Amino acid sequence: xxxxxxxxxxxxxxxxxxxxxxxxxxxxxxxxxxxxxxxxxxxxxxxxxxxxxxxxxxxxxxxxxxxxxxxxxxxxxxxxxxxxx
Numbered sequence: 001x002x003x004x005x006x007x008x009x010x011x012x013x014x015x016x017x018x019x020x021x022x023x024x025x026x027x028x029x030x031x032x033x034x035x036x037x038x039x040x041x042x043x044x045x046x047x048x049x050x051x052x053x054x055x056x057x058x059x060x061x062x063x064x065x066x067x068x069x070x071x072x073x074x075x076x077x078x079x080x081x082x083x084x085x
Contacts, residue, residue, distance in 0.1 A: 002079030008072025012065035019061070020054055 027037045030044035038045045039052040055062045 001082070002076050005072045005075030005077075005079055008068050009076060010072070012068040012072075016062060016065045019058070023054075 023042070026042070030037045033044070035044040035046060036048045037043075038049040039057060
C-alpha cells in the first residue's frame with residue numbers, strides 16, 4: 001500500500017508542475033516577442049489582458065491533484081504503520 005501511496009503522492013504534483021511550466025514557457029515566449037498573454041484563451045494578443053490565476057483556470061485539475069496527493073499521503077502512512085504479515 002505504501003508503494004501506491006508514494007505514486008499517488010508524487011505523480012499528481014509532478015503533472016501539475018509540468019503543466020504549469022509548459023504554460024509558463026508559452027507565456028514567456030509571448031512576452032519576449034512583445035505581446036500580451038490572454039490567459040483565458042491561451043493565445044498571444046496585442047492588447048494588454050487581465051491576469052487570471054492558474055487555479056481559477058484549472059480548478060478541477062489543481063483540486064483533484066491535491067486530493068490525490070493527500071490520498072497518497074494517507075496510504076503511505078497507513079502502509080508504513082500497518083505491519084506486514
